[in-house]
Every structure is written in structure tokens, then in C-alpha cells.
Amino acid sequence: MSLKVRDVAALIEKIGDVIEENKEFLTELDAAIGDGDHGLNMNKGFKVVKDKMNSTNIKDIGELFKLVGLTLIATVGGASGPLYGTAFMKGGMAVAGKTEVDMNDFIKIMDEAIKGIKMRGKAEAGDKTMIDALEPAFNALKEGVLKELPAVDILKNAREAALNGVNYTKEIAARKGRASYLGERSIGHQDAGATSSFLMIDAIYEFVKDNTKC
Amino acid sequence: MSLKVRDVAALIEKIGDVIEENKEFLTELDAAIGDGDHGLNMNKGFKVVKDKMNSTNIKDIGELFKLVGLTLIATVGGASGPLYGTAFMKGGMAVAGKTEVDMNDFIKIMDEAIKGIKMRGKAEAGDKTMIDALEPAFNALKEGVLKELPAVDILKNAREAALNGVNYTKEIAARKGRASYLGERSIGHQDAGATSSFLMIDAIYEFVKDNTKC
Amino acid sequence: MKKLINNPEVVVEEMMQGIVLAYPQYVRKLDCGNVLVRKDAPCVDKVALVSGGGSGHEPAHGGYVGKGMLDxxxxxAVFTSPTPDQVYEAIKAVAGDKGVLLIIKNYTxxxxxxxxxxxxxxxxxxxxESVVVNDDVAVENSTWTTGRRGIAGTVFVHKIAGAAAEAGEDLDKVKEVAEKVIANVRSMGMALTPCIVPAAGKPNFTLGENEMEIGMGIHGEPGTHREELKPADDITTHLMSKILEDMNLSHGDEVAVMVNGLGATPLMELFIVxxxxxxxxxxxxxxxxxxxxxxxxxSMEMAGCSVSLLKLDDELKALLDAPSDTPGFKVL
Amino acid sequence: MKKLINNPEVVVEEMMQGIVLAYPQYVRKLDCGNVLVRKDAPCVDKVALVSGGGSGHEPAHGGYVGKGMLDxxxxxAVFTSPTPDQVYEAIKAVAGDKGVLLIIKNYTxxxxxxxxxxxxxxxxxxxxESVVVNDDVAVENSTWTTGRRGIAGTVFVHKIAGAAAEAGEDLDKVKEVAEKVIANVRSMGMALTPCIVPAAGKPNFTLGENEMEIGMGIHGEPGTHREELKPADDITTHLMSKILEDMNLSHGDEVAVMVNGLGATPLMELFIVxxxxxxxxxxxxxxxxxxxxxxxxxSMEMAGCSVSLLKLDDELKALLDAPSDTPGFKVL
Ligand SMILES: Nc1ncnc2c1ncn2[C@@H]1O[C@H](COP(=O)(O)OP(=O)(O)O)[C@@H](O)[C@H]1O
Ligand SMILES: Nc1ncnc2c1ncn2[C@@H]1O[C@H](COP(=O)(O)OP(=O)(O)O)[C@@H](O)[C@H]1O
Ligand SMILES: [Mg+2]
Ligand SMILES: [Mg+2]
Ligand SMILES: [Mg+2]
Ligand SMILES: [Mg+2]
Known part of the structure; x- marks a missing residue:
């Protein structure tokens, strides 16, 4: 797998499309145990991201990630704005100056992104947040590279791991974010942020699968 | 027809019962083109009237009417409180000191009561108010006495006349009271106050019929 | 009926207790009835202002008792005019040497x-003395009928006549000022949802999911007509055109604006209006x-709003700006 | 969705315009965003107070900008925390020589x-400097979770820290006072009906005709539980017992009480509570x-209420009584 600046831009645009398609779904998930704005806000953010990517001349992938991160921070609001924003900002720093990324770069990006989210939100795995989708996906990525699997298979495993993570969030009580106010009452509901994280990883998998040349 | 103090008290109690039975109906009529409180307020007033009559030692019918009038004024509120209150007060003045009333007295009472309502509310026949039930009933009473009909028949005619008056209020636009704000839109609805007036006259007819000895 | 109440029969009494407990620094209640008077009543050296009406219009009218407004x-009862004995007790409790002005809304x-x-x-x-407020342009103004209703514009009468009374003006002058406000204030309202008189237990009208009532009265009296829900700007334009038609404002005139919520409408929407x-x-x-x-x-939990405009001159401006300190209307 | 709005996408922008048009004597809006600052900002010789949050809580927070409260x-967006750049612009616009205190409600x-x-x-x-308000006792207080939400008690923090800032206290002192209020204020709410985020177009939860949610959050977050609608006294007793359990008040202690309506609940009901x-x-x-x-x-057009108690000492009393002049909170 090797993605150029314009591939990554296309991928981020695809992520935006997936968020838009799932806007209502994410909002409903958030409504059940939060305040019902996750899909609306994420969609608003990624719409601006798309506009910004189209109107900005971006030289490298680090810069692209920084643009996405700053845009999400400045447009999404709520908890997910700073969290995803920080994730893209920190992830981008891992590939500063690069005009092409491979699977190893992607692992570095994910590593920094998750660290950024944890730093910002002070949550851990098991707190019923986006981390519960991202961290298993990250582990699957690392494992896949160790096993020297093809990129599409690695991403497929990461996608599965993220989905399992989403399902796991149904079983646990929230300890961070708005759903934590519900305590035990949050059990049985899947986390909106974990779901949007899964959707992003799913989009990446689909993108790479459809562009197997890369 | 001849009614003693305790008969008139029983009659007024019966009027209160009829108002209570029709509380919802009157309120619904008022809701359509007014503010939906006519039945509630009248019922509140007549309940207190009942208590007062039971706890007060009343010597004559004039006094009894004054008690009813003052009580309605002090408890009903809205438009119908002062209007019916004034009606009873003025009506009572026509029989001050009397311990027994006959049909001629009743005519005097009605005459003064209607004058009182007109003085207080500045309405005339045709304005879509209680006057449209009371005035035709009053005319029927006078006519019946002229024709020397039996009391029950006179009251029956008065009742019919009041009912016709109520029906007539459906055809006209209100020019007084809260329904007047509706102008032409009030046409098609029967007036709540005319209906309560009819119910009172109906109660008088039923009372006299059931107590034909008097 | 979803209300935070205990018993529909005693809502007004319990509310009065709640008001007095909340605002002992402003008001006390007369023992003989549901009458709130200024804590320091009677203020002997000023004209006393008495207003009121049915309950359900809170903060009107108890919320406007205090310095610079009502005495x-x-x-x-809810939506029902108070009885004469209660008004009489109010007059007696606040009357000083300068007499009393009654501010009445035009309902029979x-x-x-x-x-x-x-x-x-x-x-x-x-x-x-008494004045009758009739600011609602939704209703035809006619001497052959009851004429126009008094609605939110009444609060301007309270404020401005209250300031004149507080300034020590005599009864004739306070009445004159009140009548000047009445002559210059026009309002109109609309509703998105009905409200429920507690004792009735159900709404006294219904509106479809996509319907609104234009020209709504503050007791749930029907307005001029019903129509399909429109954007806020269109609704506001309609209310304003009716008001302006009736006001004869010229270029350069100055007005005070009141955008009044009927109860359930959030401030957000009132600001958009x-x-x-x-x-x-x-x-x-x-x-x-x-x-x-x-x-x-x-109008209790009714959703909707009214708009009032008051045409001002220098006298009215000064009185509008005079301090008032009441639970429901404060001007510093 | 029955709302007096034009377009769900621009409700906040249009509301901001409506606020600024209504209150030019109090506030102006920054060009760069939905930030309201005191008309006379920056007040260089005082600590500047900055607060905010999602829209839909009006008069919070713009209504508290003015003398004696926020800068x-x-x-x-509706129910969504503002973004850092907006808060940053607010800080820059009001920061004087004495620094800035952020008053944040405890939401991630x-x-x-x-x-x-x-x-x-x-x-x-x-x-x-910043303080985080977490007055809602409906939620368990834990360092392992996000902890308690900040709700209506926040207004006491605005008022009292605002008075300290207006009095010229330095940043450490203003922060100390704010934290004293936070340590001494407890609240709890309940809802009878949901509200609708305009962009969502439908309620984010539903309640049966005879159901209420106890411990409701101000963004429609579910509370502790649902139960059958009860009389106001029972509901109040429950909220108060949860609050008092957590407060350790003794005989003779003094408190300030805030009975806060969530939007659609009439004042009548709040007084009964x-x-x-x-x-x-x-x-x-x-x-x-x-x-x-x-x-x-x-919470926009949500029906329900919250009760807040603030335990007072002489310092807090004096600051609570200090004058404040803002559109939404006036103390004379
Ligand atoms: N401290 C945190 N760390 C990581 N993720 C979090 C944290 N708090 C919340 N989240 C995630 O954010 C999601 C909610 O996002 P969103 O609805 O945009 O925020 P808000 O709660 O402010 O409305 C949750 O579903 C959860 O996955
Ligand atoms: N000026 C008037 N003269 C005579 N009757 C009137 C007048 N105004 C109103 N009414 C009568 O009063 C009735 C309404 O009474 P009620 O509902 O108690 O008063 P309100 O309109 O104050 O709520 C009307 O149906 C009408 O018959
Ligand atoms: Mg959310
Ligand atoms: Mg009526
Ligand atoms: Mg009435
Ligand atoms: Mg949110």
C-alpha cells in the first residue's frame, strides 16, 4: 500500500461521505445516551474539511492532516471536535513532510492519533469511547504487519477489530463523555464515537480495497 | 304558583345542581369562542351559594337573592360573575321583605334582573349574550300571565323561548363579551351565557312542574 | 395534562404562596385574598397603581409589583377576572393621599x-380613576362591540404610569400618562400550541402539527385565522404589518419594542423574531x-409570541428609562 | 417541529443578531464568530470573565454579559460546545491587565x-485561569468518570465571581470565590417533555403522556430514571432530598434558592415548586x-425545572447582593 497526497485527500473525502451517510444513525446513537448531535456535528466538520481541501494547495500529507485536524477543531465543537481534531493533528505530525505513506506510516499515524485522543480526553480502553474502536484496530494493524499480511487483509482485520470494539461498547458502562452521566444505564447502547471511528476505518479499508493498485 | 323562602332556596340549589351537571358542556361552549371557563366559574360560584344558604339564617326572599347575588359577584369572576350577581341583587330588590313570591313577583324579578344585566354589561338583545335567552323568556312570562295560563305552562313557554334564544345565538355574531373579538367567526356557535341562562329557566320550570302544589 | 402542580383547584393559592416566599423583599399578600401589594404599601405620598386580571399570565401581574411599577x-382564577371584592381590598390596602389608578385590560x-x-x-x-388598555390590533376596534383586547402592551402602561406615580405626579397626570401610552401602543400575537387551564384539564383548542393561530388572545381566545406554519420572518412580517397599519409611524419616529413569549417559546425563537x-x-x-x-x-404553557410597539416621545422615553425594581421587570 | 425559526441551519446566527439588536446598550458581537462581549470590553482594570457553551440554554450565556457578571x-451550535478558536477570540477580546477566568460547565x-x-x-x-462547575447531584461524583454535570448553579458562579471581578479583585481571588461557589452549590432537575434540536428536527427522546424523567440534563441527556408523573410537591421533595443529602446543611445555615424553568414550564408552576x-x-x-x-x-422548549441551592457565608451574600446589570440577570 502506498498513498500519495491526492489519494489521502480522496480517502478523507470518502470518510466525509461515509459520515454524511451515517449522520442520522450516529445522531440517534448519541441521542440514546448522550445529547444527539454527534452525526450532525461530525458532518458539519467534514463538509468544511472537503471545502478546505479543495481550495487549499497542499504539499504534503503532514500538512493535509494538520488542515483536517485544525478544521475539525474549529468546526465540530463538542467532545468529538477536539478529540478527532487532535487525532488528525498528532497523526499528521508523524508523517510531517511526507508526500507518500505506506502501512508502516499508517501505524505511526494511528499510534500518535490515539495518544493524542488519550492525552486530550483522559480516557482509556474500556471507558466506552472512540478508543474502544481505535485501539483494537491499531493492535490489529500492528499484528498484521508483523505477520506480513497484504494491506487489504490487514485493514480488513483492523475493520473487524474496530467493529468488535463497537460491539464491546454495548456491554460496558461509560466512564467518560456525556454517556458517563448515565452510569449503568448506558449499558446496552453502543457508543456513537466508537461507531464513527469504526466507520472511518471501514472507509479506509473500502478505499484501499477499491484501489488495490495502491 | 307560590314559593316560600325555603322553596326558593331549594330552587336555587337545584339551579346549582343543573349548572354542575352542565359544567363541562358550558365550558366547552365557552372554549369554542371564548376562554373556556364559563361552566367552571359558575359551578364554583353556585357551590359557595349552596354553602352560604345552608349556613345563613335567611328571613325573606329579597335577602336570599341578595345573598346569592353577592356570593356570585365575590366568587365567579369573569363576565358572568358581575352579570349574574347583579341580576340576583337587582331581582331581589324587587321582592325585598317578601317571604312568598308568585308569578307576578317572578316577572318583577326578571324585569329588574335583566335591567341590571343591561346596565352592567351594556349589551342589548342580538349581541349574542345571556340577554338573548333571558329577554325572550321574560316576554313569554308576561304574555303567559296576560293570557292567564297556568304557572307550569307559562314557565314551559318561557323555557321554549329561552331555548329559541339560545339557538338564535348560533346565527348571529357576538358584539359583546369575549366572543365579540371573533366577529363573524363567532357565527355558528351558541353562546355559553345564553345557555346557562336557559338552563336556569329550565330548572325553574322543572322545579315548579315537580312541585305542582305550589 | 403535564403540569408541575399538586391540585388544579388550588394552583393560584399555591402559586401566591410561592411568590411571597420568593420575594418577601418586594411583596406581601393580603390575608383576605389573592392580592399582592408592595411590601411598603401604602406609599401615602404617591398615586397608587392597581392592576390584575386572571392568573396564568405570569409574571403579570404580581411580578410587576414594586418600586416604579404597581402598588x-x-x-x-386562571384566565378569569378577579372579583370586585378582591380589587376593592387591593385599592383599600394601597390607597394613599393621592388616590388610585386602576389599569384594566379590555375584557368585559x-x-x-x-x-x-x-x-x-x-x-x-x-x-x-381607571384606564382600559386595548392594544391588540388582531381585533377590530369598534364602539359597537367590546373593542380590542388588552395584551402585552399593558406592561408598558404599568412601567410608564408607574414611573410617573413614583415621581410624585398627581392622579390626573398619572392617568394622562397612562392614556398616552394606551394611545400609542399596539400589539399582536400568534400561537403554535394551546395551553391547558388546570381546572379544565385539557386544551381549550387544538392546532394541527403544521398549523398556527394568528391573532391569538392571551386566554386562548381564537384569533383572526388559522394557517399553515410559516417561517418566523413571514409570521413576524404579518404581525408587524397589522401593527404598523394601525399606528401611523413616520420616518424618524422612535419606538420601544416588546417581543413577548407566551410561555413555552424559547428565548432563542423570540430573538429570531x-x-x-x-x-x-x-x-x-x-x-x-x-x-x-x-x-x-x-398564557401558561402556550407556545407563540406577541409583538408590541410603543411610539415614544421625550416624556415617555424618560419614564421608560426611570428605574423600576420589581421581580418581573427591572430597569437600572 | 413547531418552532418560530426560519432555517434550522442558521438559528444560532439569527439569534445572535436578534440579541445584539435587542441589547446594544449591553453587548456587541465579535465579527469573527458567535461571541458576545460587553459593549465596553475590554475593561482593562478588572479580571475578565468568559463563559459559554452550546446554544439553546438562553438566557445563558449571552444574557449574562454585562456589568457585574460576564465579559x-x-x-x-445548539447543545454543542463552542470550538477553541471562538473561545480564544473571546479571551483576546476581553482580556485586560488582570487576566481572564474561564467558567466552564463540566462537559467533556x-x-x-x-x-x-x-x-x-x-x-x-x-x-x-479556569474553573469547572459541576453542581448536578443527579450524577454520581467520581474521579473515575467525567463526574457531575454543570447546570443552573453555574449562574450563581457567574453572578458572584462577576461581582468579585467588578469589585477589582485579582485573578487568584476571583478564581477562589468562583471555586467557593462551586463547592457550595448543588442542583438537580427533571423534565416533563423533551426538546428538539432544530438541526435534528425531532425530539432526542420521548416521554409517555404520564411519564417524567428525573435527573434530566440540560441537553436532553437522560437522568437517573423515569417514573410516573407525580404531584409537584413529591417531585420537589425528591429533588430536594438528593440535593440536601449531598450538602450537609445544618440548622441555621443560609442558602440562596434558584428554581429554574427549562423552557416551556410556566412561572406559575415554578412558584408552586x-x-x-x-x-x-x-x-x-x-x-x-x-x-x-x-x-x-x-433547554429550549423542554418542560421541567431544576432546583439549585447555594450555601452562603457573609462574603457570598455580599457578592450575591452586589448590583449586576445584564439582560438576563439584574440586581439593583
Ligand atoms: N474523554 C473522552 N475520550 C475519548 N472519547 C470521548 C471522550 N468523551 C467523549 N468521547 C467520545 O465522543 C463521543 C461523543 O461525541 P459528541 O456527541 O460529538 O460530543 P458531545 O458529548 O460533546 O455532544 C462519544 O460517543 C465518545 O466516543
Ligand atoms: N356585556 C355583556 N352583557 C351580557 N352578557 C355578557 C356580556 N359579556 C359577556 N356576557 C356573557 O357572559 C358569557 C361568558 O361568561 P364567562 O365565560 O364567565 O366570562 P369571561 O368571558 O370573562 O370568561 C358569555 O357567553 C355571554 O353570554
Ligand atoms: Mg453529542
Ligand atoms: Mg369565559
Ligand atoms: Mg374568563
Ligand atoms: Mg454535544
């Missing part, structure tokens, strides 16, 4: 009950001197 | 966005120093 507010019941109280007080030698009110006034060259956005004359 | 209020989003703005401002050499609050406090020998009944921290 007494009489609360009837209110007018009759207040007038009867006036007659009673006059028999006791108290000088009482206010935005359009200002835009329209600006277009016609009318200057806004001061704006009031909030709940001033409500 | 700036940042408005996010609010905390993160405000903290990021703080970091940005600090990099510019502006001294910024207030009546019971006072009765319960009286029974436990706690003295009420001052009461506030009205809409202070709303």
Missing part, C-alpha cells in the same frame, strides 16, 4: 369587576429606542 | 474546547437568604 396586583369581565370595585371604593371616599422586527422597522425608517425580549404577559 | 459569552466537550483555547491564549502571554422548596428548607431549619425563580439555564 397592587389582583389575581383571579375585567372591566366590570374593576368598575364595581371602583364604585365600592368611591363610596368609602377613596379617589379612584426580534431580529425581523428590527429589520422591518429599519426599512421603514423607524428608530428603536429600547427593546424588551422575554416573557412579560404569558 | 464574554461564547455560543456554540466544554472542558476540552475551553482548555485548548486557554492553551492558545497562554501562548500569547495572556494569563488565563418554590413553595415546597421553602417549606422543606424551613422544616430543616435552613434559612433562605434570597430566591430566584425564572428561566436561567434552559
Amino acid at each position: 397592587a396586583a389582583v389575581a383571579g 369581565g375585567d372591566v366590570m369587576n374593576f368598575e364595581m370595585a371602583k364604585e365600592m371604593a368611591e363610596m368609602e371616599g377613596i379617589r379612584v 426580534n431580529r425581523k422586527v428590527h429589520e422591518l422597522l429599519n426599512e421603514s425608517g423607524v428608530k428603536v429606542y429600547k427593546t424588551f425580549v422575554g416573557e412579560f404577559m404569558t | 464574554a459569552a461564547v455560543a456554540g 466537550g466544554d472542558v476540552m474546547n475551553f482548555e485548548m483555547a486557554k492553551e492558545m491564549a497562554e501562548m500569547e502571554g495572556i494569563r488565563v 418554590n413553595r415546597k422548596v421553602h417549606e422543606l428548607l424551613n422544616e430543616s431549619g435552613v434559612k433562605v437568604y434570597k430566591t430566584f425563580v425564572g428561566e436561567f439555564m434552559t
Whole structure:
């Protein structure tokens, strides 16, 4: 797998499309145990991201990630704005100056992104947040590279791991974010942020699968 | 027809019962083109009237009417409180000191009561108010006495006349009271106050019929 | 009926207790009824202002008792004019040396009950004058009928006549000022949802999911017509056109604006309405001197709003700006 | 969705325009975003107070900008924390010589966005401190979770820290006072009906005709449980018992009471709740120093209320009584 600046831009645009398609779904998930704005806000953010990517001349992938991160921070609001924003900002720093990324770069990006989210939100795995989708996906990525699997298979495993993570969030009580106010009452509901994280990883998998040349 | 103090008290109690039975109906009529409180307020007033009559030692019918009038004024509120209150007060003045009333007295009472309502509310026949039930009933009473009909028949005619008056209020636009704000839109609805007036006259007819000895 | 109440029969009594417990620094309640008077009543050296009406319009009218506004507010049952004896007690409790002005909203019941109280007080030698507020342009103005209703514009009468009384003006002058406000204030309202009189237990009208009532009265009296729900700007434009038609404002005139919520409508929406009110006034060259956005004359949990405009001159401006300190209306 | 709006996408923008048109004597809006600042900002010789959060809580927070309260209020999308750049602009616009205090309600989003703005401002050499309000006893207080939510009690923090800032206290002192209020204020709410985020177009939860949600959050977050609708006294008793359990009030202690309407609940009902609050406090020998009944921290058109108690000492009493002149909260 090797993605150029314009591939990554296309991928981020695809992520935006997936968020838009799932806007209502994410909002409903958030409504059940939060305040019902996750899909609306994420969609608003990624719409601006798309506009910004189209109107900005971006030289490298680090810069692209920084643009996405700053845009999400400045447009999404709520908890997910700073969290995803920080994730893209920190992830981008891992590939500063690069005009092409491979699977190893992607692992570095994910590593920094998750660290950024944890730093910002002070949550851990098991707190019923986006981390519960991202961290298993990250582990699957690392494992896949160790096993020297093809990129599409690695991403497929990461996608599965993220989905399992989403399902796991149904079983646990929230300890961070708005759903934590519900305590035990949050059990049985899947986390909106974990779901949007899964959707992003799913989009990446689909993108790479459809562009197997890369 | 001849009614003693305790008969008139029983009659007024019966009027209160009829108002209570029709509380919802009157309120619904008022809701359509007014503010939906006519039945509630009248019922509140007549309940207190009942208590007062039971706890007060009343010597004559004039006094009894004054008690009813003052009580309605002090408890009903809205438009119908002062209007019916004034009606009873003025009506009572026509029989001050009397311990027994006959049909001629009743005519005097009605005459003064209607004058009182007109003085207080500045309405005339045709304005879509209680006057449209009371005035035709009053005319029927006078006519019946002229024709020397039996009391029950006179009251029956008065009742019919009041009912016709109520029906007539459906055809006209209100020019007084809260329904007047509706102008032409009030046409098609029967007036709540005319209906309560009819119910009172109906109660008088039923009372006299059931107590034909008097 | 989803209400935070205990018993529909005693809502007014329990509310009065709640008000007095909340605001002992402003008001006390007369033992003989649902009458709130200024804590320091009677203020002997000023004209006393008495207003009131049915309950359910909170903060009107008890919320306007205090320095610079009313001396007494009489609360009837929900949406029902108070009885003459209650108004009479209010007059007696606040009457000082300078007489009493009754501020009545133009409803048959209110007018009759207040007038009867006036007659009673006059028999006791108290000088009482009265004014009748009829600001609602939704209703045709006619001497052949009851005429126009009094709605939210009444609060301007309380404020401005209250300031004149507080300034020590005599009864004739305070009445004159009140009548000047009445002559210059126009309002119109609309509703998105009905409200429920607690004792009735159900709404006294219904509106479809996509319907609104234009020209709504503050007791749930029907308005001029029903129509399909429209954007806030269109609704505001309609209310404003009816108001302006009736006002004869010229380029350069100054007005006070009141955007009043009927109870369930959030401030957010009232500000959106206010935005359009200002835009329209600006277009016609009318200057806004001061704006009031909030709940001033409500209909319990009805959703909707009314817009009031008061044409100002220097005298009215000064009185509008004079300090008032009441639970529901404060000017510093 | 029955709302007096034009377009769900621009409700916050149009509301901001409506606020600025209504209250030019109090506030102006920054060009760069939905930030309201005091008309006379920056007031260089005082600590500047910045608060804010999602929109939909009006009069919070823009209504509290003015003398004796906030210097700036940042408005996010409906129920969504504002973004760091907006908070940063607010800080820059009001920062004087004495630094800035951020008053944040304890929501992950609010905390993160405000903290990021703080970091940005600090990099510019502006001294910024922050406090986090967490008064809602409906939620368990735990360091393992996000902890308690900030709800209506926040208004006491605005008022009292605002008075300290207005009095010229330095940043450490203003922060100390704010934290004293936070340590002594407890609240709990309940809802009878949901509200609708305009962009969502439908309620984010539903309640049966005879159901209520206890412990409701101000963004429609579910509370502790649902139950059958009860009389106001029972509901109030439950809220108060949860609050008092957590407060450790002794006989003779003094409190300020806030009975806050969530949006659609009429004042009449809030006064009925207030009546019971006072009765319960009286029974436990706690003295009420001052009461506030009205809409202070709303959830658009949600019906329901919250009760807040603030335990007072002489310092807090004096600051609570200090004058404040803002559109939404006036103390004379
Ligand atoms: N401290 C945190 N760390 C990581 N993720 C979090 C944290 N708090 C919340 N989240 C995630 O954010 C999601 C909610 O996002 P969103 O609805 O945009 O925020 P808000 O709660 O402010 O409305 C949650 O579903 C959760 O996955
Ligand atoms: N000026 C008037 N003269 C005579 N009757 C009137 C007048 N105004 C109103 N009414 C009567 O009063 C009735 C309404 O009474 P009620 O509902 O108690 O008063 P309100 O309109 O104050 O709520 C009307 O149906 C009408 O018959
Ligand atoms: Mg959310
Ligand atoms: Mg009526
Ligand atoms: Mg009535
Ligand atoms: Mg949110």
C-alpha cells in the first residue's frame, strides 16, 4: 500500500461521505445516551474539511492532516471536535513532510492519533469511547504487519477489530463523555464515537480495497 | 304558583345542581369562542351559594337573592360573575321583605334582573349574550300571565323561548363579551351565557312542574 | 395534562404562596385574598397603581409589583377576572393621599369587576380613576362591540404610569400618562400550541402539527385565522404589518419594542423574531429606542409570541428609562 | 417541529443578531464568530470573565454579559460546545491587565474546547485561569468518570465571581470565590417533555403522556430514571432530598434558592415548586437568604425545572447582593 497526497485527500473525502451517510444513525446513537448531535456535528466538520481541501494547495500529507485536524477543531465543537481534531493533528505530525505513506506510516499515524485522543480526553480502553474502536484496530494493524499480511487483509482485520470494539461498547458502562452521566444505564447502547471511528476505518479499508493498485 | 323562602332556596340549589351537571358542556361552549371557563366559574360560584344558604339564617326572599347575588359577584369572576350577581341583587330588590313570591313577583324579578344585566354589561338583545335567552323568556312570562295560563305552562313557554334564544345565538355574531373579538367567526356557535341562562329557566320550570302544589 | 402542580383547584393559592416566599423583599399578600401589594404599601405620598386580571399570565401581574411599577396586583382564577371584592381590598390596602389608578385590560369581565370595585371604593371616599388598555390590533376596534383586547402592551402602561406615580405626579397626570401610552401602543400575537387551564384539564383548542393561530388572545381566545406554519420572518412580517397599519409611524419616529413569549417559546425563537422586527422597522425608517425580549404577559404553557410597539416621545422615553425594581421587570 | 425559526441551519446566527439588536446598550458581537462581549470590553482594570457553551440554554450565556457578571459569552451550535478558536477570540477580546477566568460547565466537550483555547491564549502571554462547575447531584461524583454535570448553579458562579471581578479583585481571588461557589452549590432537575434540536428536527427522546424523567440534563441527556408523573410537591421533595443529602446543611445555615424553568414550564408552576422548596428548607431549619425563580439555564422548549441551592457565608451574600446589570440577570 502506498498513498500519495491526492489519494489521502480522496480517502478523507470518502470518510466525509461515509459520515454524511451515517449522520442520522450516529445522531440517534448519541441521542440514546448522550445529547444527539454527534452525526450532525461530525458532518458539519467534514463538509468544511472537503471545502478546505479543495481550495487549499497542499504539499504534503503532514500538512493535509494538520488542515483536517485544525478544521475539525474549529468546526465540530463538542467532545468529538477536539478529540478527532487532535487525532488528525498528532497523526499528521508523524508523517510531517511526507508526500507518500505506506502501512508502516499508517501505524505511526494511528499510534500518535490515539495518544493524542488519550492525552486530550483522559480516557482509556474500556471507558466506552472512540478508543474502544481505535485501539483494537491499531493492535490489529500492528499484528498484521508483523505477520506480513497484504494491506487489504490487514485493514480488513483492523475493520473487524474496530467493529468488535463497537460491539464491546454495548456491554460496558461509560466512564467518560456525556454517556458517563448515565452510569449503568448506558449499558446496552453502543457508543456513537466508537461507531464513527469504526466507520472511518471501514472507509479506509473500502478505499484501499477499491484501489488495490495502491 | 307560590314559593316560600325555603322553596326558593331549594330552587336555587337545584339551579346549582343543573349548572354542575352542565359544567363541562358550558365550558366547552365557552372554549369554542371564548376562554373556556364559563361552566367552571359558575359551578364554583353556585357551590359557595349552596354553602352560604345552608349556613345563613335567611328571613325573606329579597335577602336570599341578595345573598346569592353577592356570593356570585365575590366568587365567579369573569363576565358572568358581575352579570349574574347583579341580576340576583337587582331581582331581589324587587321582592325585598317578601317571604312568598308568585308569578307576578317572578316577572318583577326578571324585569329588574335583566335591567341590571343591561346596565352592567351594556349589551342589548342580538349581541349574542345571556340577554338573548333571558329577554325572550321574560316576554313569554308576561304574555303567559296576560293570557292567564297556568304557572307550569307559562314557565314551559318561557323555557321554549329561552331555548329559541339560545339557538338564535348560533346565527348571529357576538358584539359583546369575549366572543365579540371573533366577529363573524363567532357565527355558528351558541353562546355559553345564553345557555346557562336557559338552563336556569329550565330548572325553574322543572322545579315548579315537580312541585305542582305550589 | 403535564403540569408541575399538586391540585388544579388550588394552583393560584399555591402559586401566591410561592411568590411571597420568593420575594418577601418586594411583596406581601393580603390575608383576605389573592392580592399582592408592595411590601411598603401604602406609599401615602404617591398615586397608587392597581392592576390584575386572571392568573396564568405570569409574571403579570404580581411580578410587576414594586418600586416604579404597581402598588397592587389582583389575581383571579386562571384566565378569569378577579372579583370586585378582591380589587376593592387591593385599592383599600394601597390607597394613599393621592388616590388610585386602576389599569384594566379590555375584557368585559375585567372591566366590570374593576368598575364595581371602583364604585365600592368611591363610596368609602377613596379617589379612584381607571384606564382600559386595548392594544391588540388582531381585533377590530369598534364602539359597537367590546373593542380590542388588552395584551402585552399593558406592561408598558404599568412601567410608564408607574414611573410617573413614583415621581410624585398627581392622579390626573398619572392617568394622562397612562392614556398616552394606551394611545400609542399596539400589539399582536400568534400561537403554535394551546395551553391547558388546570381546572379544565385539557386544551381549550387544538392546532394541527403544521398549523398556527394568528391573532391569538392571551386566554386562548381564537384569533383572526388559522394557517399553515410559516417561517418566523413571514409570521413576524404579518404581525408587524397589522401593527404598523394601525399606528401611523413616520420616518424618524422612535419606538420601544416588546417581543413577548407566551410561555413555552424559547428565548432563542423570540430573538429570531426580534431580529425581523428590527429589520422591518429599519426599512421603514423607524428608530428603536429600547427593546424588551422575554416573557412579560404569558398564557401558561402556550407556545407563540406577541409583538408590541410603543411610539415614544421625550416624556415617555424618560419614564421608560426611570428605574423600576420589581421581580418581573427591572430597569437600572 | 413547531418552532418560530426560519432555517434550522442558521438559528444560532439569527439569534445572535436578534440579541445584539435587542441589547446594544449591553453587548456587541465579535465579527469573527458567535461571541458576545460587553459593549465596553475590554475593561482593562478588572479580571475578565468568559463563559459559554452550546446554544439553546438562553438566557445563558449571552444574557449574562454585562456589568457585574460576564465579559464574554461564547455560543456554540445548539447543545454543542463552542470550538477553541471562538473561545480564544473571546479571551483576546476581553482580556485586560488582570487576566481572564474561564467558567466552564463540566462537559467533556466544554472542558476540552475551553482548555485548548486557554492553551492558545497562554501562548500569547495572556494569563488565563479556569474553573469547572459541576453542581448536578443527579450524577454520581467520581474521579473515575467525567463526574457531575454543570447546570443552573453555574449562574450563581457567574453572578458572584462577576461581582468579585467588578469589585477589582485579582485573578487568584476571583478564581477562589468562583471555586467557593462551586463547592457550595448543588442542583438537580427533571423534565416533563423533551426538546428538539432544530438541526435534528425531532425530539432526542420521548416521554409517555404520564411519564417524567428525573435527573434530566440540560441537553436532553437522560437522568437517573423515569417514573410516573407525580404531584409537584413529591417531585420537589425528591429533588430536594438528593440535593440536601449531598450538602450537609445544618440548622441555621443560609442558602440562596434558584428554581429554574427549562423552557416551556410556566412561572406559575415554578412558584408552586418554590413553595415546597421553602417549606422543606424551613422544616430543616435552613434559612433562605434570597430566591430566584425564572428561566436561567434552559433547554429550549423542554418542560421541567431544576432546583439549585447555594450555601452562603457573609462574603457570598455580599457578592450575591452586589448590583449586576445584564439582560438576563439584574440586581439593583
Ligand atoms: N474523554 C473522552 N475520550 C475519548 N472519547 C470521548 C471522550 N468523551 C467523549 N468521547 C467520545 O465522543 C463521543 C461523543 O461525541 P459528541 O456527541 O460529538 O460530543 P458531545 O458529548 O460533546 O455532544 C462519544 O460517543 C465518545 O466516543
Ligand atoms: N356585556 C355583556 N352583557 C351580557 N352578557 C355578557 C356580556 N359579556 C359577556 N356576557 C356573557 O357572559 C358569557 C361568558 O361568561 P364567562 O365565560 O364567565 O366570562 P369571561 O368571558 O370573562 O370568561 C358569555 O357567553 C355571554 O353570554
Ligand atoms: Mg453529542
Ligand atoms: Mg369565559
Ligand atoms: Mg374568563
Ligand atoms: Mg454535544
